[in-house]
Amino acid sequence: xxxxxxxxxxxxxxxxxxxxxxxxxxxxxxxxxxxxxxxxxxxxxxxxxxxxxxxxxxxxxxxxxxxxxxxxxxxxxxxxxxxxxxxxxxxxxxxxxxxxxxxxxxxxxxxxxxxxxxxxxxxxxxxxxxxxxxxxxxxxxxxxxxxxxxxxxxxxxxxxxxxxxxxxxxxxxxxxxxxxxxxxxxxxxxxxxxxxxxxxxxxxxxxxxxxxxxxxxxxxxxxxxxxxxxxxxxxxxxxxxxxxxxxxxxxxxxxxxxxxxxxxxxxxxxxxxxxxxxxxxxxxxxxxxxxxxxxxxxxxxxxxxxxxxxxxxxxxxxxxxxxxxxxxxxxxxxxxxxxxxxxxxxxxxxxxxxxxxxxxxxxxxxxxxx
Numbered sequence: 001x002x003x004x005x006x007x008x009x010x011x012x013x014x015x016x017x018x019x020x021x022x023x024x025x026x027x028x029x030x031x032x033x034x035x036x037x038x039x040x041x042x043x044x045x046x047x048x049x050x051x052x053x054x055x056x057x058x059x060x061x062x063x064x065x066x067x068x069x070x071x072x073x074x075x076x077x078x079x080x081x082x083x084x085x086x087x088x089x090x091x092x093x094x095x096x097x098x099x100x101x102x103x104x105x106x107x108x109x110x111x112x113x114x115x116x117x118x119x120x121x122x123x124x125x126x127x128x129x130x131x132x133x134x135x136x137x138x139x140x141x142x143x144x145x146x147x148x149x150x151x152x153x154x155x156x157x158x159x160x161x162x163x164x165x166x167x168x169x170x171x172x173x174x175x176x177x178x179x180x181x182x183x184x185x186x187x188x189x190x191x192x193x194x195x196x197x198x199x200x201x202x203x204x205x206x207x208x209x210x211x212x213x214x215x216x217x218x219x220x221x222x223x224x225x226x227x228x229x230x231x232x233x234x235x236x237x238x239x240x241x242x243x244x245x246x247x248x249x250x251x252x253x254x255x256x257x258x259x260x261x262x263x264x265x266x267x268x269x270x271x272x273x274x275x276x277x278x279x280x281x282x283x284x285x286x287x288x289x290x291x292x293x294x295x296x297x298x299x300x301x302x303x304x305x306x307x308x309x310x311x312x313x314x315x316x317x318x319x320x321x322x323x324x325x326x327x328x329x330x331x332x333x334x335x336x337x338x339x340x341x342x343x344x345x346x347x348x349x350x351x352x353x354x355x356x357x358x359x360x361x362x363x364x365x366x367x368x369x370x
Contacts, residue, residue, distance in 0.1 A: 010037040011138075016048045030138040040137070059139070061102055061130075062086075062095030068130035085122045089114060094127075099134060104144040111150035120150040160297040160328060167287050168298050175281055180274060182239035183261045187292055189232045191299035191317050194292040196222070198269055200260040202240070207233050214318060222318040236260070297329075304329050 011030045017023070029044060031037035065086045069079060093110050094102065107127055114120045124145075131143040163171070168188060175181050187197055192214065199216030206212070210228045217223045228236070239260075246264065247254045255266040263269045274292055282290050296317070303313050314325040 010034050012037060012041055014041060014044055014048075028138055030136070032136070059099045060095060061097050061099050062091040064099050064134060064139075065090060065095070065126065065130050068126070068133050071133060072129060081122060082126050085119055085126055089119060089123055090126060100140055102131070102140075102144055104148060107145045108148050111148060115150045124148075124150055161288065161290055161294045162301045163288065163290060163294060163298045165298075165302060168295070170285060171281065171287060174285060178277065178281075179264070180261075180269075180277055182235055183269070183274065184278070184292075184295065185235050186232065186261075187295040188299060189229060190226050191296045192226070193296060193318075194271055194274060196318075198259075198261060198271065198274075201258040202260055203258060205236065205260060207237055207240075217318060219318070219320060221320045224315065224318050226316060300325070300329055 009030055009032055011028055014027045014029060016025055016027065027044065029037060029040045031040055069083055069086065072079075074082065090110065093113070094106055097106060110127070111120070111124065114123050128143065128145045131140065131145050134140045135143050172181075172185060172188060175184055178184075183197060186192065187194065190197075190212070192200075196214050196216055200212065200214070204213045204215055207228075210230070210233050212226050212228060214222060214224050214226060243262065247256075247266065250265055253265060257266055257268065259266070259268060261269055263273070271292075278290065278292055282288075300313055300317055303316070304310065310325050311322045313329075314322040317325065319325050
């Protein structure tokens, strides 16, 4: 056996005698590295010697899925979840088919069957992962699941939890004495996500220009400039001065990270601390159940209810498109269909004066005199 190298991979041909027919056959083994190739060749030779080798065309897909679960680099919890999906869904549906006989049609039929279930994405991950491994091991020429998808599960939109302006005012008034008050105020008055606010640095804030820049976002739309009102500028300025006093008092114990909101010694605040603090105040005040994200929802709702254009709210929240904003907050838009119709009629009638519109009573034209 002499290894061959082509297009970044190693391969070798193994000759053997088919125990059933007595005919000589060859088997090509492919691997990314020479060490991996040697291991596969040794494994194949051992299977041939023991008589346990089965041609790829005859390996049941269910058996290969077990091999995939034993071979793939998966976290323990993921492996357990995938094994459940294999046992309950994939094996009953495709398990008896030989690996080499599996087609894209078979896979798509399975995907269509599970599209509306919570297992759809896991089914796709297992099937595609197993077939990708089979390609790497040289058992099949290509992954027939490549490019196939179970589609997006249609879920009814879930209305966000929103406070009224009065409930928000009550919360901010009572929490004013707490050390997290500047953070809660900023969340409520800017619509920032909690993760964005906790990652905010003073280098990202310009109190003179009354704006801040969100840098800690995974999306391009999330990295944005957010204008600040005068009260928020005052709150942040007072917070900055108080933080400077703490820094001076702690001296070398202060850990400088440049964060706007810190846990008292310059270090980052845990999101759980914010969530637990808010939950405690919400219960004490008897307010509707809420999380820090409720402040973001309330911010958007107040703006949209006050007829701020959706695309302006979209940019402020960092949504990728105004459609996202409309999908989440459509129920709070103040203009109804009837109101839209009336607005158009009023606008058009205003250009025509107080003309009465009569239908079906057009007088015949008088013929011109000869």
